[in-house]
Amino acid sequence: MTSGRSSTPSGETWTIAELADEFDVTHRTIRHYEQLGLISPERRGTTRVFHRRDRTRLALILRGKRIGFDLEEIRRIIDMYDEQPGEAGQLAYLLDQIKERTAELERRRQDIDDSLAELGSLAKRCRADLRALRR
Amino acid sequence: MTSGRSSTPSGETWTIAELADEFDVTHRTIRHYEQLGLISPERRGTTRVFHRRDRTRLALILRGKRIGFDLEEIRRIIDMYDEQPGEAGQLAYLLDQIKERTAELERRRQDIDDSLAELGSLAKRCRADLRALRR
DNA sequence: TTGCTCCTCACGTCACGTGAGGTGGC
């Protein structure tokens, strides 16, 4: 059995460490996504070999997470992208999800702005108290 | 033993169901926060009686969560608000925490803005696909 | 041979969800 690395043109595959590094996640996280069927890297022996498709899907997964989808929703959405065009029902579903997520994110941004304002005035009071103590 | 409800002026206390309703969380969630010492409602027998202070803290907890802090961080922050100022060392520490939190929040807001932009263009493509299908 | 990276279990954790089974006052 000639297990070789030379069969693929270099630059088109990644190791788990390379992807973990690039996307700032742990190896465990990537393996977890594989276990759930979100990505399916090739195997060379036991070692995983990631192709461009896997890398793209990983990027989509992480983006989905930042937006607030859970992994099951992400699986559905990614698969929708992958299954070529998609029919009207699927697109409508996706659009609906997008609306919900958008509203959620806007709420979150408002919360953050409120908190930033509060932290700002708290800092101000804090600095004033410090100045008062120094005299 | 005269266990009465008449000892407090009405309108100043809440039941667990009232708060759960108002903030759209489950009873379990509120009890969980109590277990962690984030809130400490009064007891009348076994039943919890929530005062304005508890309600305020619950609001702060939920906002902290939406912003993305874990419950331990939230406990520290809320306690900082509650403890009256204090001495220079504490103030300096608090100011330092505020700076960290502020930087963190600004990163998070950027992330949300990016995600909102992405969702926007995704929705656009989605609607275009739908229009194409309808013809 | 030594190091490094890779691997597979498998238990732990965090923030609750979800019943099971029981109590108390209008």
Next chain:
DNA sequence: TTGCTCCTCACGTCACGTGAGGTGGC
């Protein structure tokens, strides 16, 4: 008495974290 709300366990779940223990190629 019947309903409703409240309660306390306590196991389940989701998305990984974190070792333990072992393999493979430069």
